[in-house]
Amino acid sequence: MRKNFILILFVVLITSLLIKGFSGEKTQIPQNSENKIILLTDKTSYSQGKSIKINIVNQSDKKAELNINCQEPGVDIFQLQGNTWSLKNTKVEAEKPCNLEIPASSQKQIDLSNWRYRLFSEVGQYQVKSTALLNNETIELNSNIFTITKPSIFSLLWNNLLYRPIYNTLISLVAYLPGHSLGLAIILITILIRFILYFPSQKALRSQKNLQKIQPKLKEIQNKYKGNQEKIALETMKLWKENKVNPFGSCLPLIIQMPILIALFYVVQGGLNPDNTFLLYSPLKNINIPNINHIFLGILDLSKSNKVVLPLIIAGLQFTQMKLSLASSNKKNKEKQKDNDKKQVDEMQMMNSMMVYFMPIMIAFFTASLPAGVGLYWGVSTLFGIVQQLIINREKDKNEPEVKVIGKKI
8 A cells, every 4th residue: 555655656746747847947036137126937948838937026125016917917928020029918908007016125926827828829939028116116127038849749748648638528528517517527527537447446456455465474574584685585476476466466557547647637627727728629619618617516616725624525535545445454464463473463554554644634735725626526536436445345355265154943
């Protein structure tokens, strides 16, 4: 169980790093600059589809106010076309100014993630412009020039084989469901993908169950041949062969399904972002994202984070799944306490117990920090996993002899 948990974290980390990519060097705030206020992108170049962030640095000893548009993105985006800088976004005049205050000797950031396709879909050079008010003086601000480049091969594969198909499936479900319910669409697409991954998941769970059963014997081998790594390896291989256990049987299915589940996670997280309509297939282009009903059961806003109720429910489901996954192994360990070193069994159970409580707490904090739609996806996925685990736990071990009790008639 611990190995699988570590593997999941490793796959999530590597996948996230690959998704973010290595495009663009981070920009450095110029030292001793004559400009009192600086606009600066966080990188010098971005591949298409990557998030762009603008840092506003106030190097003066007075409070400054950045004049921003009341409608996002807030600042003016220009693209170099030939020898001319052309404005990409339309300015929206407001009755009241929507200024952004930047305290003295500090900085703030504007996230342009919601405009990465609508304003930055074309390869080329870009610049951000705005004005700021400092000591009743209006200052013209121009950011550094940054570049949008073609996406990497991995990004193309990720978008075209995973993210885009899953995103289009979600929007299709929303479009045809009664009331255009995002919550019901999330539940259906989660169940659909879990069914697609059902057989590799079952194989992983069976391998995990078999590995748990032979853990006491592995401990015996390690103690018996302590210090002799070659003998430990030979005896371990022999034990695996005798019990028909493949130590990698639970790893490969997880590796196969994790990228799909991660893609589903990102789709649910950004499902209501109008910028993502750029990724819709032609038949779905006319779908109006703002008309999607993101209030689930009339009480849960899937576009906003839920700090208490939903995280507690998710933590409870995760706890149940963890307990079920360890139930059969703990039972076997208790039965073998007379034949094995009790201390080793207790240590194993203590380690498993720590994981049972640590994982739900971590997932609860994770759920509380993200939109409730992600929590709904995680909860449905976990509930599906609980059903799978119950099926595995009730499967009869082929190696265990059947015991028949013959009743005596009176």
